[in-house]
Amino acid sequence: MKLTVIVPVYNIADHLPRFFRSMQAQTYRDFQLLVLDDGSEDDSLAVCRSFAEHDSGIRVIPHTHVGIAQIRNTALSYVETEYTAYADGDDHVEPDYLTHLMTAIEKYDADLAISRVQYHLESGQVEGEFPARGEMLITKSEYKDKLPMLLDDRRLNYLYGKVYRTALLKDIRVENDVKQGSDTMLNFMYLPRTGSIVLTDDLDYHYTRYNKRSVTSYQGKDAYDRILRVNRFIYDSSDEMGMLTEEMLKVIDSRVLQSGRWVIDKIVVSDSDRDSKAEQINDILNNEYYVNAYNRQKDRLAQLDIDAIAPQSGTAYLDNVERLKRLQNKKAAILRRSPKKLVDLYHRLKGGAE
Numbered sequence: 591m592k593l594t595v596i597v598p599v600y601n602i603a604d605h606l607p608r609f610f611r612s613m614q615a616q617t618y619r620d621f622q623l624l625v626l627d628d629g630s631e632d633d634s635l636a637v638c639r640s641f642a643e644h645d646s647g648i649r650v651i652p653h654t655h656v657g658i659a660q661i662r663n664t665a666l667s668y669v670e671t672e673y674t675a676y677a678d679g680d681d682h683v684e685p686d687y688l689t690h691l692m693t694a695i696e697k698y699d700a701d702l703a704i705s706r707v708q709y710h711l712e713s714g715q716v717e718g719e720f721p722a723r724g725e726m727l728i729t730k731s732e733y734k735d736k737l738p739m740l741l742d743d744r745r746l747n748y749l750y751g752k753v754y755r756t757a758l759l760k761d762i763r764v765e766n767d768v769k770q771g772s773d774t775m776l777n778f779m780y781l782p783r784t785g786s787i788v789l790t791d792d793l794d795y796h797y798t799r800y801n802k803r804s805v806t807s808y809q810g811k812d813a814y815d816r817i818l819r820v821n822r823f824i825y826d827s828s829d830e831m832g833m834l835t836e837e838m839l840k841v842i843d844s845r846v847l848q849s850g851r852w853v854i855d856k857i858v859v860s861d862s863d864r865d866s867k868a869e870q871i872n873d874i875l876n877n878e879y880y881v882n883a884y885n886r887q888k889d890r891l892a893q894l895d896i897d898a899i900a901p902q903s904g905t906a907y908l909d910n911v912e913r914l915k916r917l918q919n920k921k922a923a924i925l926r927r928s929p930k931k932l933v934d935l936y937h938r939l940k941g942g943a944e
Contacts, residue, residue, distance in 0.1 A: 593621035593673045593692065593753065596665040598658055603633040605680035605798075610641045610648070613677070618688035623648045625679070626665050629655025634679075659764045659772040662749075666760060674756045676749035680798060687794035691753040694788045698727050701784035703753040704745050706793045712800050719793060720745055726789040737781070738837040741824070742844075746781075749773045751795040758783040770813075771820030778827040810860065811870040814853040818879060821845050825879075840890075843883035847898040850874050854899065858911060872904030 595613070599606070613623060625648060627635040635652055642648040651668065653661060662676070673695065677683070687705065695703035708719040720743055728736045740746050762779045764772045825842050828834040857870050874880060881901050899907065 591620060591622055591671050593618075593675060593688065594669045594671040594756075595621055595623050595675045595677050595688075596662065596669070597623055597625045597677050597679050598628055598661045598665065599625055599630060599634050599638060599679045600628040600655070600658075600661075601630045601632045601634060602680040603630070603637050605800075606634060606637045606641075608682050609677070609679045610645075612682040612684075614645060615685045616683075616688050617686050618692055620692075621647070621675075621688060622671070624665055624668055625650045626661050627652050628657070628661045629653060657766065657769065659768045660766040662772070662776075663763045663766065666762075669756055669760070672756055674754045674759055675752060677795075678750055678797070680800065681750065682796050682798075684792075684794040684796075686792065688753075690790050690792040690794055694725065694790045695753050695755075698786060698788045700727065700786040700788040701755045701758055702780070702787045703790065704740075704787065705751045705790045705795055707745075707748070707751045707795045707797055708793050710796060710798045712798060717799065720751075722791050723789055724791050728787045728789070730785050733781070733831070734833045734835055735837075736787075737828070737833055738835065738841050740787075741838070742841045745789075746777045747774050748797075749776060750797065754780065755784075768819070770816040771823075774820050775823050778824055781827075782831050810857055810862070811853070811873050813856070814849065814874050817849040817853070818846070818877065821849070822879060839886060843887050844896055846879055846883040847887065848896055850880055851897065851899055854907070858908070864908065868904035868908055870904065871907050875899060875901045875904065875907065 597609075610623075625638050625642070627638060627650065629652075635650070638648070638650045642650045649668075651665075653664065656664070666674070673692070675688070675691070691703045691705055694700070706720040706722065709717040711717050723739075723743075728740075737746075745751075759780060762776060764775050764779070768775060821842055824845075825834070828838050828842070854871050854874060857867050860867065862870070884898055884901055887896075887898055
């Protein structure tokens with residue numbers, strides 16, 4: 591056996607059959623599925639065992655609930671193959687998924703192979719995908735120039751869509767309390783050990799963003815602290831590798847500023863009282879990493895294409911949000927009372943200005 595695919599499972603019973611069927615349809619056969627059930631409270635473990643009963647290539651290990659970082663750490667201790675991959679049990683893959691990755695990593699004797707990933711909403715609608723770059727070998731001497739691209743493409747955000755060399759991965763452990771961004775942290779622990787990366791241009795992995803995924807429901811400053819922890823890790827790791835270039839800083843700053851706006855938008859519409867909202871927003875907008883990212887962005891000649899919030903007090907930000915909302919409500923009220931001709935003229939003029 592040459593490859594082990596680690597599959598952490600937690601309360602995804604309804605989605606597992608599609609995943610298992612897509613893995614059983616792989617044209618590459620020299621692999622096993624290592625499935626660790628993270629203390630599921632639904633029928634996930636039973637579904638996994640039913641597939642394993644009829645497929646010797648599936649090994650199922652039940653575990654108490656410990657969270658994604660720790661369950662993946664535990665899984666590595668069971669891997670004995672030359673290569674390791676990861677997959678989520680509520681996603682699915684194309685039949686040549688593993689063939690494309692394994693062919694590429696062996697063709698170039700690379701330490702990491704990365705395929706393209708397509709993102710779907712729960713309805714099945716395509717939400718986005720990794721950009722096509724063509725088959726590309728990136729040697730260590732090129733990391734300084736190419737890693738910012740990989741991070742900006744989101745190719746380093748996740749473990750799925752990749753094949754790793756087990757000898758380089760085996761003793762890497764992400765801290766068990768990491769609840770968001772453990773994939774990115776592992777990748778940035780792994781990169782310094784590698785000598786080359788190969789990209790494939792095959793759109794083989796399909797990630798589905800389900801409404802129930804907890805990551806999408808994080809609210810408040812706690813969410814920002816989790817995201818910031820990851821971005822600081824990327825910053826420090828890039829610095830240690832000697833790859834904290836201006837291009838890498840641009841990508842990191844973009845992540846810091848965009849995540850700040852994303853979390854603040856959630857805080858504004860949350861049920862928290864105004865003082866609590868102001869305090870949380872204040873802590874984000876005046877965080878050292880956020881302020882430094884904003885100042886670097888402001889001083890760049892070619893600024894990033896993001897709508898960053900300027901550092902200010904949380905109270906001032908809420909005052910401005912409320913002022914704009916009152917203004918919008920006033921405009922809407924005027925339009926509702928205006929003759930149709932004036933409303934149409936307003937929209938035409940507004941459209942022309944945009």
